[in-house]
Amino acid sequence: MPLDDVYIDPLVYPLSTNPQSAKATLDAIDAIMKKFPGVHTVCGLTNVSYGLPARKLVNRAFLAAAIAVGLDAAIIDPTDRALYAMLKAATLVAGKDEFCMDYIASFRAGKIE
Numbered sequence: 001m002p003l004d005d006v007y008i009d010p011l012v013y014p015l016s017t018n019p020q021s022a023k024a025t026l027d028a029i030d031a032i033m034k035k036f037p038g039v040h041t042v043c044g045l046t047n048v049s050y051g052l053p054a055r056k057l058v059n060r061a062f063l064a065a066a067i068a069v070g071l072d073a074a075i076i077d078p079t080d081r082a083l084y085a086m087l088k089a090a091t092l093v094a095g096k097d098e099f100c101m102d103y104i105a106s107f108r109a110g111k112i113e
Contacts, residue, residue: 003038007073012043015058016051022062026069033070040072056080064090085112 010028013021025048029041048062049055060083063074067090076083089112092103106112 003036004040006036006039007042008032008036008039009042009044012045012047012062014050014052015048022048022065026065029066029071030069041070042073043071043075045074045076056083059083060086063087064093067091067094067096081111088112 010025010032012025015022018024025043029043032039032041043066045063045066046055046059049058052058056077059077059080063071063076063083063086066074067087074087076087078084084106088097088103088106091097092100097103103112
C-alpha cells in the first residue's frame, strides 16, 4: 500500500479532562510526520474543546497549531466559517498552499473574509 494512501489518527482528547492532551496530540502528529514521511494525519478536531466554554475559539487555535506540526486533514464543524478561514490561513502560513492559490480562491468565492 502506498504511504500516500495511509491516514493515521492520533486521538484528540478533551482539554477539559487533561490540560496536556492537546500538546500530546500535537507531539504525536509531529512524531508521526517525522518518522513516516509520506503518510497523512487526520483527527477529530473538535474533541479538543469538549466541555469548555467558547469551544469554537479553542478549536481554531488547535487547528492552527496542528497544521503547523503537519496535520493533513481534520473532521471539523462545517458551519463554523471562522474555523474554515483559519484552516485556509494556517495552511497558507504553514507553506502548504502553493502560490497562495487555495487561499485566494476561497477569498474570491466569499468563503473567507
